[in-house]
Amino acid sequence: MTTIAFIGLGIMGGPMAANLVKAGHDVVGYNRHPEPVERLVTAGGRGADSAAQAVAGVDVVITMVPDSADVEAVALGDDGIYAHLSSGALHIDMSSIRPDVSASVAAAARARGLRALDAPVSGGEQGAIEASLSIMVGGEAADFEEARPILEAVGTTVVHCGPSGSGQTVKAANQLIVAGTIELVAEAIVFLEAYGVDTEAAVTVLAGGLAGNRILDRKAAGMLAREFQPGFRIDLHHKDMGIVTAAAREKGVVIPLGAVVAQLIGSLRAQGHGGLDHSALLKVVEQLSGRDQDGLV
Amino acid sequence: MTTIAFIGLGIMGGPMAANLVKAGHDVVGYNRHPEPVERLVTAGGRGADSAAQAVAGVDVVITMVPDSADVEAVALGDDGIYAHLSSGALHIDMSSIRPDVSASVAAAARARGLRALDAPVSGGEQGAIEASLSIMVGGEAADFEEARPILEAVGTTVVHCGPSGSGQTVKAANQLIVAGTIELVAEAIVFLEAYGVDTEAAVTVLAGGLAGNRILDRKAAGMLAREFQPGFRIDLHHKDMGIVTAAAREKGVVIPLGAVVAQLIGSLRAQGHGGLDHSALLKVVEQLSGRDQDGLV
């Protein structure tokens, strides 16, 4: 049993903290709005009134917050956790943020005698609830080994990918592939519909061959039915495409498909559909192909 | 047992004909070059000296030839099989060709009292040898039911997708998704390498989540090792991208990612790499990113 401070008890963080409790850990949670803290207490955890209070005396703190600026504020802010953690404590940031921010936060940790890992996750709300997340970890190998049992309480695939920031880099690559694959499946579906093909049969046979992918398995049925409730919202994927395109540009990596699909996700958001599931990329392909009900007048 | 004429005993057609023999059928093969015919005879089939001779008196003929023009020549040419087939015979064309050509060939068949299915396959040489192909079929439902036991002797997923040409349309969609997915994985790999990430670990974790796909499973290791022996050659995928972009244009379906990846495959071919496996798209991403050994001078 480890005492773990957990900052950020949202859609993802809430069930993850609860799973840590289930695994036998002593979890002290903090969240800006108090309701999730109460839920954690009900689940057997403890609550704190501030991030500073949560981390007092703990050896491990997990953060799960929305964006790069939030991680910087929680870690490095005037009353941030790095000002309150005991020397040698381990910070596991499971947020999805910019790789360079993860690297600089880790450097700031080292400068203060702390240790930091970036450990973003894939798998969504369902994965958080079921403790079946994929977790991509950047940082020192020894720190990863220390964190591994904790991470295995919330995920099934826990992989060390390299130095600080590497977890975020792999997460960025993940989001690139996911966005592109959705768009490819969308292009294929609209193409098949235009030719009057039996699309359910087609999805079955496509999923069985070299074209097979997780989007065909999990999202194609919803796409055929035009059901776009999230799931993973376009707004968040838009943020992530911003991360991956900027990170690729930073290193001179040319990503033609990534750049184009980032534009299409941006289009969906600009058209007011930021709250839909990312599989709604189908709507843009339909629109461009003159096959939506509404169209351009 | 059915007597089946088999025209086109190449890398794919040869093992498929042999599997039909194994399944107990009487197979009469014809090929422009004679060696594959001899192999079929050794495997227990029979040989013919011409397509016309092969189809004399049979109820079912399978064709497996390179491109649209070849199918038209074999079926509709002056000494083509439609001039020699008995009334009511069934032609199963398993070549990958343009959907509109499949539809017009099927119409020509009907006009002569014959029946035709388009039944292109996915799964490559290995799938042909192992009789584990995915087969996407277009044509009349009754003809499909009649053909099904024969097709199940060479493939494991056999699906009726709609009227004549539908098999080819689904195959075209398959090639669109495959090409795009390879390119996405290539962009991800070069991105990860540029950041010094442990790419083998990264591929593992990517394959386990929503980004998971058959290219990560089967091709990523070869891409990391820069091994690009085919497999499926760029030249053939270039032909297929021509089919899918033309077919999408014909129906007004807009495929931005398809159009861009078609350019990149065209680039690889233009640079003299038409004989490499399609996973060599990685080379173009590397080159554009200034990370190949050779580069632009």
Place this chain on the structure above:
Amino acid sequence: MTTIAFIGLGIMGGPMAANLVKAGHDVVGYNRHPEPVERLVTAGGRGADSAAQAVAGVDVVITMVPDSADVEAVALGDDGIYAHLSSGALHIDMSSIRPDVSASVAAAARARGLRALDAPVSGGEQGAIEASLSIMVGGEAADFEEARPILEAVGTTVVHCGPSGSGQTVKAANQLIVAGTIELVAEAIVFLEAYGVDTEAAVTVLAGGLAGNRILDRKAAGMLAREFQPGFRIDLHHKDMGIVTAAAREKGVVIPLGAVVAQLIGSLRAQGHGGLDHSALLKVVEQLSGRDQDGLV
């Protein structure tokens, strides 16, 4: 004075033939529908009842028809002009068609003791009326010199670009640049509008610098006012993008911007706007950016 047969008296061909009459030539016109022939007679030309009749005994024939298949039919058809022209006659095809078709028509001409030039034009209906067309000519240099005085009666810039097909190749490049430039100006305008910039002032300053182009000069005002009457119709530019993308593919030339803008023109046509001016590409950018009145619902 030369006796010139003129086949195809449409929006472009009609005024061009009239300008040849004005320049003192004896022009014998033929058109599928008879009204344009009557207009040519009123303008001082002569009429013919068939292409065969028009070319009887002439030394020069000009064709101005819609597409590749039309040129082939007029030149090479059973009752086509090549069957009726006197040996050594010169065929100037001013249609915009596929370069390879121009080259094969010219080869067919040579095989029959005739001579052929491809001489497509740029400048639109206004240029045809004002005899201010740009004319890009492919074929033998001697034939070009012979044709030059005739072509200078309908155009102001008359340039020999290389062997047979070269005129069409340059026309294809022209259409690539025009389409792409319209799209770039459209992206710039929507961008400037989104930021509340004074777009008329902006167009003035953009047109004055390195960004200056003929689209800013002639089309931007209409784009700002959302006036999209043709002009040059999307349907025709869609045909031309088909020619240039196929011709580039044929030679392994990779044209990423050309491929993307071809998709966007295809989108406009698929959405039912094939009859608008090509500057209506602005509508697609607006739509994708959620800034049209109608939008995606």
Place this chain on the structure above:
Amino acid sequence: MTTIAFIGLGIMGGPMAANLVKAGHDVVGYNRHPEPVERLVTAGGRGADSAAQAVAGVDVVITMVPDSADVEAVALGDDGIYAHLSSGALHIDMSSIRPDVSASVAAAARARGLRALDAPVSGGEQGAIEASLSIMVGGEAADFEEARPILEAVGTTVVHCGPSGSGQTVKAANQLIVAGTIELVAEAIVFLEAYGVDTEAAVTVLAGGLAGNRILDRKAAGMLAREFQPGFRIDLHHKDMGIVTAAAREKGVVIPLGAVVAQLIGSLRAQGHGGLDHSALLKVVEQLSGRDQDGLV
């Protein structure tokens, strides 16, 4: 005559300051490296040892520095000019930077009783020397009218485009169109060369029609000769593409061609050619088309 402080006497700023001297103004220059200050003194201006010293008591200050961070540092830094300018003074920033930074700098100016215009230029070193720049100005109309006579001493086209930031927005649009037009011309040239067309003749006829643009006029000859000395460096255009793609993303404006050409410029830079003229985009098209001397091995 006005006393004008001029901060940043580089390739552009140096000749601009000299032109202000020629126009009769009292110019006090400052530059990080002292040589350009000496040149200004030789040309009849005065020198200062710091930005703070340069602006002491002046009514107008012009800044011409490389990037957004430089403008922020010069204006808002601890010893920046805003700390030293007299109340009511006018700051004209002629650097090319992010529109949002220009807007926030202008807001900071207002908060301190100062006034600021953003006034980036187009026309290059030659335009700076010849005082023939195009200048796109954002800010208050009254401030623009006050600045106009000063700006007309360095440029021929001086246009007010809207509120603070608008000058930068128009400059961003300018760079988008320039980059895209170069790429379109590059695609056209490689296409024409592949077909063996007389490219000089082709450029002439293209420049004369609707495809005509300033790149064909000024850069095509150098592109045909493969002469890529700057001119305007890829490194700077890469910075500018970062600005325009980020600014478009910020407002939800979808720019498919802009996004793709940004990747291609990024490629040239990643391949070590950041110091070449932006017309070197031709090299990427050649490379992708297998038509460079070096190629992919």
